[in-house]
Amino acid sequence: MQVPVVSRNALAPIPNPPEVDADVRALGERLFHEPRLSRDGTVACASCHHLHLAGGDSRTHAIGIDGQVMPLNTPTVFNAALHHAQFHDGRVSTLEKQVAGPLHSPLEMDSSWDVAIAALKDDPSYVASFGKLYAEGITSTTIAHAIASFERTLLTPDSRFDRYLLGDNTALDERERAGYKLFLRRGCSSCHQGAAIGGNLFQRFGVMEDYYADRAAHAPASPGRIAVTGRDEDRHVYKVPSLRNVAVTGPYLHDGSVESLSNVVALMGHYQLGLQLSTDEIELITAFLTTLTGSYRGVELK
Ligand code: HEC
Ligand code: HEC
CATH class of the missing domain: 1.10.760.10 (Cytochrome c-like domain)
Known part of the structure; x- marks a missing residue:
């Protein structure tokens, strides 16, 4: 039997909720x-x-x-x-x-x-x-x-992106599809991956540049995993958050310090990937992120 090859950083549809009494x-x-x-x-x-x-x-x-x-x-x-x-x-x-x-x-x-x-x-x-x-x-x-x-049971299936992954090519428009490609090619999915598009890794916030040194007036609300492990290399290491429903769950970051989704995308490009994303690239990726809004009990989250 042939085993399908799934790349480690692939995104996947939300699974069905488990059977709960x-x-x-x-x-x-x-x-x-x-x-x-x-x-x-x-x-x-x-x-x-x-x-x-x-x-x-x-x-x-x-x-x-x-x-x-x-x-x-x-x-x-x-x-x-x-x-x-x-x-x-x-x-x-x-x-x-x-x-x-x-x-x-x-x-x-x-x-x-x-x-x-x-x-x-x-x-x-x-x-x-x-x-x-x-x-x-x-x-x-x-x-x-x-x-x-x-x-x-609080899973949110049936986002437009899930429908796209499950074969409905019309579920995303051209710009959203372009944003999805950028999300993969620029490397966002090396951290935000799997069915939750995140939630399965710990990573430093400030991989390429020191985010907190650049914002000296803004001490982090939490030092990150160092509080759990006591290891200095875990300072400013956080759980990579899930990007499911991210368009409707602002403000962003563990301390709520960023209001706008497109600003977070720009920060991620700069601090996590060392990229200066263009305004158009930021808009395309943000458009893709808005397709990740799913439904609970048949009603789209808002
Ligand atoms: C090296 C790993 C890594 C990469 C690469 C990465 N991120 Fe992140 N991302 C994180 C971490 C860690 C956080 C949480 C930081 C915090 O809470 O302070 C985060 C937070 C976010 C948030 C805020 C989510 C929320 O609910 O607060 C968004 C949106 C996001 N990333 C999008 C992106 C996009 C788009 C890209 C590609 C341009 C990207 N990330 C690349 C690790 C990464
Ligand atoms: C006062 C507001 C408040 C109340 C009350 C509260 N939470 Fe939270 N919840 C938060 C905050 C803030 C965090 C983030 C804490 C952290 O990351 O250290 C959180 C984190 C969580 C998480 C982890 C989510 C993740 O992405 O890691 C879960 C699950 C959760 N809460 C469930 C509950 C449950 C169950 C209760 C009741 C027993 C509860 N919360 C009560 C504010 C609250």
């Missing part, structure tokens, strides 16, 4: 929208990850409990299930482990498993739902399992 998914969706998981019952996952705002909050910086402003931009939860690790520095490996992060963060939900579990145990409808689905009832493991199971 409908009751587990519904419980996870309810928990995702549940403010009682937070210290004072005011902040839910969905307070920052709005499903109707493309899974983010459209803000530069996330706002958590007591109105505290975080130094980081809220990434979308859509397609997070396709990432090889979660958070901008990849500090946790699974969606299940990710849940404990915002739950305990003093800037986000400022809660604890004890607080969250007690709040859910106070509500007979949660006791009944968990009792039906999990022998052990309401625990940190079952809460995280239900939320992560819901998140695994």
Whole structure:
């Protein structure tokens, strides 16, 4: 049998979501929208990850409990299930482990498993739902399992680019096809690759030139993977973000420091590839990126 040759940096269509038990998914969706998981019952996952705002909050910086402003931009939860690790520095490996992060963060939900579990145990409808689905009832493991199971269904298929990859040549116009070619030929896909068009590598921001030295007044909100590994060579190394739905998930970069998509494209060309992209090339690549907007429950993200 002949094995098809797929180049390492190829882009691929979004896979179909996995089969998830409908009751587990519904419980996870309810928990995702549940403010009682937070210290004072005011902040839910969905307070920052709005499903109707493309899974983010459209803000530069996330706002958590007591109105505290975080130094980081809220990434979308859509397609997070396709990432090889979660958070901008990849500090946790699974969606299940990710849940404990915002739950305990003093800037986000400022809660604890004890607080969250007690709040859910106070509500007979949660006791009944968990009792039906999990022998052990309401625990940190079952809460995280239900939320992560819901998140695994948050894939956004059916973008115009997916339709193009699946054989519909009319799904992209001429300029968008030219932008796609540039994205491949200029080397963007050496980092932004696979079904999520990113989310599967850690790379330095500032490969060809030192981005942060050029912006001395603008200290990074996070030093990157060095915080996880302790290795100096991991300073300013971040998870390569997925570019799925990127046209509707600005502002950009882990710190939300860039408003416009075409400006990020220009920065990437310069700092990551050592290229001075022309205005037309930047426009073509940006046009291609707008074809990556997919749908959730049959409705295109916006
Ligand atoms: C106060 C706003 C806020 C709340 C509340 C919040 N998040 Fe987030 N979320 C963020 C920010 C900001 C990040 C980026 C943090 C980082 O990279 O270190 C993030 C990152 C994530 C990621 C990783 C995405 C990626 O691209 O790496 C997932 C998944 C996620 N959140 C799910 C959740 C879940 C589940 C909850 C509820 C238990 C939750 N979030 C609560 C703001 C929030
Ligand atoms: C060497 C790896 C690498 C290359 C090559 C690269 N990028 Fe990136 N890209 C990154 C990293 C890492 C980030 C995240 C930086 C941060 O958050 O501070 C990023 C961020 C982005 C973002 C912002 C996404 C968001 O949601 O905030 C866009 C858009 C982007 N890149 C597009 C491109 C384009 C277009 C090209 C080609 C011109 C390109 N990249 C080339 C690694 C790369």
